[in-house]
Structure formats: C-alpha cells, structure tokens
Amino acid sequence: MMKGHDMKKSDEAMAWWREARFGLFIHWGLYAIPAGVWKGVENPFIAEWIMKVFQIPVKEYEQLAGDFNPVKFDAEEWVRVAKEAGMKYIVITAKHHDGFAMYDSKVSDYDIVDATPFGRDPMKELAEACRKEGIRLCFYYSHVQDWHHPDALGNPWDYPSGQELTVYNWEEEKQKPTFPRYLEEKAKPQVRELLTQYGPIGLLWYDTPYDMTKEQSKEMTDLVREIQPDCIVGGRVGNEVGDYEEMDDNEIPAAALDGDWQVPATMNDTWGFKKNDHNWKSTQTLLRLLVDIVSKGGNFLLNVGPTAEGLIPQPSLERLAEMGRWLEINGEAIYGSKPNPFGSEFDWGTVTVQSPDGTNPARMYLHFFDWPAEPFVLDGVRNKVTQAFLLADTSRQALNVAPEYIENVDHHRLTIDLPAQAPDENVSVVVLELDGDVDIDTTPAQRADGRITLSAVHADVHAAGDGTGPARHKGVVENWLDEKDWLSWRFKVLEPGTFDIVVVTAEGGYHGESQWDGGHEITLAVADTKLASTINADERVYNPRCVYWQDVLSNVGKVTIKKAGVHTLEVRPDKIVTAWKQGFRLKSVKLVPRP
Ligand code: FHN
Secondary structure, eight states: OOOGGGSOOOHHHHHHHHHHOEEEEEOOSGGGTTTTEETTEEOSSOGGGHHHHTTOOHHHHHTHHHHOOOTTOOHHHHHHHHHHTTOOEEEEEEEOTTOOBSSOOSSOSOBHHHHSSSOOOHHHHHHHHHHHHTOEEEEEEOSSBOTTSTTSBSOTTTSOOSOOOOTTOGGGOOOOTTHHHHIIIIIHHHHHHHHHSSSOOSEEEEOOOTTOOHHHHHHHHHHHHHHOTTSEEOGGGSTTOSSSEEOSTTOOOSBOOSSOEEEEEOSSSOSSOOTTOOOOOOHHHHHHHHHHHHHTTOEEEEEEOOOTTSOOOHHHHHHHHHHHHHHHHHGGGTTTOBOOTTOBOOSSEEEEEEOOOSSSOOEEEEEESSOOSSOEEEEOBOSOEEEEEETTOTTOOOOOEEEEEEGGGTEEEEEEOOOSSOSOSSOEEEEEEESSSOOBOOSOBOOTTSOEEEEGGGOEEEOOSSSSOOEEETTEEEOBOOTTOEEEEEEEESSOEEEEEEEEEEOBOSTTOOBOOOOOEEEEEETTEEEEEEOOOSEEEOOTTSTTSOEEEEEEEEEEEOSOEEEEEEEEEEEOOOTTSSBOOEEEEEEEEOO
C-alpha cells in the first residue's frame, strides 16, 4: 500500500469532483486594473501576465494595490452565478504569479486586506456564500512563480538570476539556489493559511510547476494532505504527485481517457480581465466543449475574469446563464456520468453514460451537435434498447429504434428515427435505455455513410524500437520518434469499394500557438496495397472540440478493398521529423469512400 504523498485520493474523496463535472475558475487580482493596457500599450498576452510582459518593476506594480477598491464585489452574487450555471465548485486565484494575496495573509502585507482601500477579505465572504449554497470553494495558488518575491521564479528584471529570459521562454526558467527559502517563507505558510482560515477547501490548484523537483512537489502535496486530507491536490503541483491530471490550458484530449482529469478554459482569450478582449466563444461552443470534455471523462473548469470593480463581465454572465438553462434540462446526462464507451470522437456529437445502480438499467445519452437529416444510424451497440426518447421531451414520447445484426461481419447496428427538428440548437440529447450495462463493440467499423475512422485510441501500438514509445497520450499517439515503431488496426468493412485515405494529425501548443510537425514519411499498408507518402498539411480543419488547435489532414492515396470482412491497416514510418519533440502525433486514419 502506498503511503503519504504517493497515495492518490480514494474514490470516496474524489466522488464529489467526479459527480460535479463543471466548475467556475476565477482569475481576479490587481491586473484587473490595467485590464490589458499599460501606459497606453496593449498587452499582447493574457491579462494577468501584464507585470511580466512589460517588466513592470515591483515598486511600480505595487502601486496598483492603492487603487484596488472593488466595491461592487458581491460574493453571494458570484456564487449564485456559478450555481445557476450548473457549476458545483469555484476555483479562485488566492495568489497569482504577481505575488499579491487576494485574502488576508499574515505572511506578507502584500494582500488585499492590508494593502488596498477595499480592506475586505473576499475569500472569507466567498467561503460563507459557498457554504450557504452548497458550492465547494477551491483555491488557486501560484507556488513557483511569484514576481514579487526575490527568491521565487519569474522576475529577473527586479531580481536578476543570471539567466537571460524573455517573457515566453518559461520552459527554460530555472530555480535559483535560494528558491527553497521562498517555498518555506512564503508559499508553504500561505497555503497553510488558505487551508486553515476558510473551512473545508475542495481543491488546491497549484500552477506552473516549472522545474520543481519531485521532492518539492511532494512537499506541497503533503502540506495539503496534512492540514485537509480531503482536499484534492491539482495536477499542476508538478511531477505527477497531484490527485488528477490537469490538461494544458484550453486543451481537450482527442478521445476518452482513463483516470481523473480536467480542462481549464477561457471564455475569450484571457484569464484575468482584459477590457479589449471581445473574442468570446459562443454559448454553443462552450456547451459543446463541456459535453465533449465530460464525454471523454473529464471536468470542465471554465474561467471568468472579474473587473477591478468586482463585476463578472456581462458576456460571461450571459453565457453562464445559458449553459445553466441547458443543464437544467440535460444535467442528467452530465453530472456523475461515465465517458463515451465507444472511445473515439464522432462527427455528429458524442456519448455519455449513466450506469446501473442495481435498480436502474444503463442509459446512454447521444449528444447531437449536428442534428441528422436522415434516420440516425449508430454502430456497435450490442445491447437491446428498451426505450428511446429525447431528454428535453417531458412527455417521454418513444422514438422508434430498429436493431439490425449483420452476420457476415458480426456487426450490430441501430437505426433511430428522430423528429425533423432538433430540440435544442446547441446540443440535443437522445436517451437510449438499455437492457443491462453498456455493451459496445469497439472494433472500428464502416458506418452507414461508408466512412471508416481508425482512431489512435483503437490502434495496436507496436513498440518495436527501443521500447520507449510511441505512447497513447491525450487521445493521440505521440512521442512517436522511433521509425521502427508502428501502428495497426483491425476494422470491419461492410460495403467494399475504393477509398481515399487521409491521415489526421493533431496540432498542439500554448494559447493558440501552433506546434505541429509535418514532413514525416510513411508507408501505409492495407488490403495488399502499399502507399508511400509524406505527411503534409493538405488541409487544416477547425476542430470545434479543441477550438485553438486544428486537425491537420494529409492525403495519402487511394485503396480498393474488394471484400467485406475484417481487414488490417498498418502505418509504418520511414522518417520522422521532430521539431517539437512530440514527433509524429497521429489522431486517426480516415477511409472515405469514392462516389
Ligand atoms: O500562467 C498561468 C496563467 O496565467 C493562468 O493562470 C493559467 C490557467 O490555467 N495557468 C498558467 C498557464 O498555464
């Protein structure tokens, strides 16, 4: 049995978080005053980084505290907004990288109670409001970067460290020998305050671990374990010693993943308030992100950046209210749900599941982003469907479901008759009640429209090289650096014919920056045909599930498959290009029938 920090949270301690699925992130601090503009110059980066972007000296940035008076702040109102949005927890910046404590700290006077005319402790007010409303309060704490502290990371303009740093090269930022002093004198005592002054805290959300040693990450985890054993430790404590995995900002994995994980996401392109950022995602986009993340087994932590007056921006309020209205009707398909049992993404939407609890049969929820014009065909469900209806339809009018078994390829297919009109313009949910627990055949199969998608999650990975990779990570195969490694899929062909083959690779990056490697040379083998090609960006397709990064399509050639049945497709690289260290990041191979 593992001990201390090596022991992940029990299922019992994670239960509320798995049930919750949707939380509110709040980035609020002194940076809300400049709101993205410093001395008339626009900050091209996220609002809360303004001090670093303009290398504002500590003495000058500190002056902002004297002007911080968010008299319109109303903790009860913020909690009401979260609750009405259908959110179950709030994570708020108790201290961001600028080092300013947004609560009453005895460790440093650089805090909202001692240094501002406001003089109130918003965390205390939020803790009370959350308790009343049954919302879990959680704290964000920047445990490595503190631009106000001479020993912490991130501020070489006031406290030179000998490193030549630009704003954006944080991956290369290294601890100074005095860093442990910051941990002992500020970070740990402040985390202790946060865990002792505000009652039970749901989650401690550390950030930007940089080059924390494993021992240091464990110390920050142990601190939480010691004071509030039930408090979940966020994945960005570093070195994988948190209780769940935090995805990169706005990054959504390409498939359902095992384990607990979360996506922190912006509503526009900033976390802290930026007066000139009007690039708001629509409610539809946000709802689809929520549904998609939950269907892959994750939590969605959606951000707002309140103003220096203490108000959540109106566009955020509108979107949250609309999401709440959708959840009021469709929440059954979200809260505590299990991930898409098919594993990979569908073009039309996605799937969540509620499993039997002994009395109820399993329910499968089909979340439609695109409402089908024709009867909808779902492949691979071995269960009998006992009932089908629209979740939004309170009369529970039955939908007709016709099952079919295609014997020669051992394939199950359901055809569902749907009304002409989608019940919801954003996401419409169809409920399939099953005869028992979900029983899905995940062997990739040709769909009714003739297409075949072979996803990375369903590939057999052959680590024939030095044995270190490639690895399935975040729903793609990545870290594919060794040309001896290869992938294969077995898949069912129902209607033989000629297919165009397209290899889909995935972009990565930070805040929309594209990191994508092309130029890999591969040989693809299927049905006695071998196709040699180079992975190029023949087409880039907007990926609504991962707004900031595109799917990059590369045409490989065509193949004729003459017989129905189970076939195999192999992808073997001849040359891999590795500019971004991730090498060949393969999401899927698509076979598209020729007309
Ligand atoms: O640098 C921070 C950033 O300001 C923001 O707080 C995000 C939220 O996930 N975390 C860091 C970057 O990943």
